Amino acid sequence: MTVLALSQTAINFTYLVAAVLLIVGIRRLSSPPTARSGNWIAAVGMGIAIFFTFLDEDITSYWLILVGMAIGTVIGAISARLVKMTAMPQMVALFNGVGGGAAALIAAAEFHRIAPAAGHLSGDSVGAMLFSALIGSISFSGSLVAFGKLQEVLPGRPITYTGQQIVNALLFVALLGLGVLAGSTEQGIWMVLLLLGALLFGVLLVLPIGGADMPVVISLLNAFTGLAAASAGFVLENTALIIGGTLVGASGTLLTVLMGRAMNRSIANVLFGAFGAAPAGGAAAAASTDGKSYREVTADDTAVMLAYAQRVVVVPGYGLAVAQAQHAVRELADLLEARGVDVKYAIHPVAGRMPGHMNVLLAEAQVPYPQLYDMDDINPEFPRTDVALVIGANDVTNPAARDNPESPLYGMPILNVDQAANVVILKRSMSPGFAGIDNDLFYEGNSAMLFGDAKSSVEKLVAAVKAA
Amino acid sequence: MSMTLLNSITVFVLAVFIGIEIISKVPTMLHTPLMSGTNAIHGIVLVGAMLIAGSADSDLEKALAFVAVVFATINVVGGFLVTDRMLEMFKRKPSKPESE
Numbered sequence: 001m002t003v004l005a006l007s008q009t010a011i012n013f014t015y016l017v018a019a020v021l022l023i024v025g026i027r028r029l030s031s032p033p034t035a036r037s038g039n040w041i042a043a044v045g046m047g048i049a050i051f052f053t054f055l056d057e058d059i060t061s062y063w064l065i066l067v068g069m070a071i072g073t074v075i076g077a078i079s080a081r082l083v084k085m086t087a088m089p090q091m092v093a094l095f096n097g098v099g100g101g102a103a104a105l106i107a108a109a110e111f112h113r114i115a116p117a118a119g120h121l122s123g124d125s126v127g128a129m130l131f132s133a134l135i136g137s138i139s140f141s142g143s144l145v146a147f148g149k150l151q152e153v154l155p156g157r158p159i160t161y162t163g164q165q166i167v168n169a170l171l172f173v174a175l176l177g178l179g180v181l182a183g184s185t186e187q188g189i190w191m192v193l194l195l196l197g198a199l200l201f202g203v204l205l206v207l208p209i210g211g212a213d214m215p216v217v218i219s220l221l222n223a224f225t226g227l228a229a230a231s232a233g234f235v236l237e238n239t240a241l242i243i244g245g246t247l248v249g250a251s252g253t254l255l256t257v258l259m260g261r262a263m264n265r266s267i268a269n270v271l272f273g274a275f276g277a278a279p280a281g282g283a284a285a286a287a288s289t290d291g292k293s294y295r296e297v298t299a300d301d302t303a304v305m306l307a308y309a310q311r312v313v314v315v316p317g318y319g320l321a322v323a324q325a326q327h328a329v330r331e332l333a334d335l336l337e338a339r340g341v342d343v344k345y346a347i348h349p350v351a352g353r354m355p356g357h358m359n360v361l362l363a364e365a366q367v368p369y370p371q372l373y374d375m376d377d378i379n380p381e382f383p384r385t386d387v388a389l390v391i392g393a394n395d396v397t398n399p400a401a402r403d404n405p406e407s408p409l410y411g412m413p414i415l416n417v418d419q420a421a422n423v424v425i426l427k428r429s430m431s432p433g434f435a436g437i438d439n440d441l442f443y444e445g446n447s448a449m450l451f452g453d454a455k456s457s458v459e460k461l462v463a464a465v466k467a468a
Numbered sequence: 469m470s471m472t473l474l475n476s477i478t479v480f481v482l483a484v485f486i487g488i489e490i491i492s493k494v495p496t497m498l499h500t501p502l503m504s505g506t507n508a509i510h511g512i513v514l515v516g517a518m519l520i521a522g523s524a525d526s527d528l529e530k531a532l533a534f535v536a537v538v539f540a541t542i543n544v545v546g547g548f549l550v551t552d553r554m555l556e557m558f559k560r561k562p563s564k565p566e567s568e
Contacts, residue, residue, distance in 0.1 A: 072541020
């Protein structure tokens with residue numbers, strides 16, 4: 001019951017239009033004033049590609065597609081609407097994972113369709129089919145593990161064991177072998193084993209990576225899924241898939257490198273470094289922290305310090321976001337500004353859980369955009385700052401990253417909070433940060449701890465500043 | 469190597485260069501939305517899932533293709549909506565945006 005079949009040429013022409021819209025969309029996404037419209041332009045391009053695919057003469061049955069799309073739309077729309085801004089990174093991981101899963105399933109279905117007639121697998125497409133199955137599956141299971149780590153269903157700390165990298169290397173070689181077997185024998189069993197092995201490999205690849213590195217991992221898996229989609233395009237000889245997938249594969253790879261650079265970490269280091277496990281020098285240093293002493297301060301004292309300061313820099317971190325304290329922080333900043341205090345926000349490139357995550361959260365609380373300073377712009381200001389207010393940030397303020405070559409954090413660019421005259425750290429307890437590393441900042445002479453939930457602490461500060 | 473494959477490879481290679489070129493200068497604050505936006509774009513795999521689902525003959529293929537359609541649709545719909553929610557946050561600016 002083909003309603004209206006368009007010729008392949010006509011459909012390919014609509015794919016060209018879609019591709020142009022996708023490219024324009026990504027381009028506009030890269031610049032703040034045009035980003036939102038860019039997203040919608042890309043969505044329109046996608047809509048065009050999907051709509052005209054319905055008119056493809058190869059499609060003879062619609063109900064499977066329509067029911068599947070209806071279910072997918074409901075799940076996708078509801079989860080996108082309900083997810084909290086703080087949980088955004090793991091949501092992206094999930095969406096990425098299902099995309100990879102879809103690419104792998106396409107490869108599996110296509111293999112099954114062609115393979116029974118042995119010898120019919122064309123040499124042109126078999127490589128792409130296996131690649132799509134392999135990379136799509138890795139992306140699927142890897143993204144699920146990344147989700148688990150960020151959602152704290154799985155431990156965020158790196159999970160390591162001896163010989164891990166050897167096991168991973170052997171498994172990868174085995175996967176290549178299975179790929180060759182599946183391609184040459186055209187037996188379904190090898191394809192099934194390839195898919196299962198790739199799923200396992202995705203899990204093993206991400207498990208040893210610490211939670212703090214998850215954004216880079218998600219970005220990398222995002223690029224993987226793009227490549228899986230592109231190779232599915234080679235299998236189906238579909239230009240829309242090739243262009244869309246490749247754009248993401250290429251831009252995603254570059255974005256991964258940029259993110260890694262913002263954290264001063266190479267991709268190889270992220271993947272194989274088991275960052276934060278730190279059994280050697282780091283653990284020894286952590287054990288000795290019992291001997292170090294820190295100073296506690298009350299909300300009232302802090303409020304006085306803030307109210308009579310000239311320059312205050314707020315350093316927001318993930319803890320602020322979790323406590324939903326961003327609105328209270330803005331209220332505090334408004335009060336201080338009304339008293340003539342100069343208030344700035346120092347945004348570390350990886351504050352929150354992903355680069356740019358903190359900007360999104362503060363924008364949600366309507367913090368004025370010009371008050372947000374990048375790390376490079378704010379670092380020279382710290383020596384002239386009276387009070388640095390660290391709210392739920394941890395690893396990005398650890399001076400060990402700058403001074404202690406033994407520290408696993410060493411080399412990561414940090415906010416030089418310790419150079420401010422006074423540092424007040426709002427924190428629930430003395431527990432280490434996301435990377436699982438103790439923060440030397442807490443034991444500095446000019447540092448003081450204000451314990452409690454970030455939101456209630458900030459609210460106490462607001463009340464106390466009003467009274468001061 | 470067939471002509472079709474060569475054409476596909478041509479498209480692929482050009483798309484690689486475009487993909488790298490269009491995001492080479494992106495401010496850090498946009499990394500997350502950009503990742504999320506490109507994440508939605510690889511949902512184009514839905515087109516492939518549709519083609520498979522619409523032409524599948526065996527039950528196994530139908531089942532695989534059906535799950536692929538559901539997955540890819542979640543990727544597309546969720547991806548674009550979540551990106552829009554993130555970018556909506558950047559809209560409320562006091563005056564003109566700072567020059568990047």
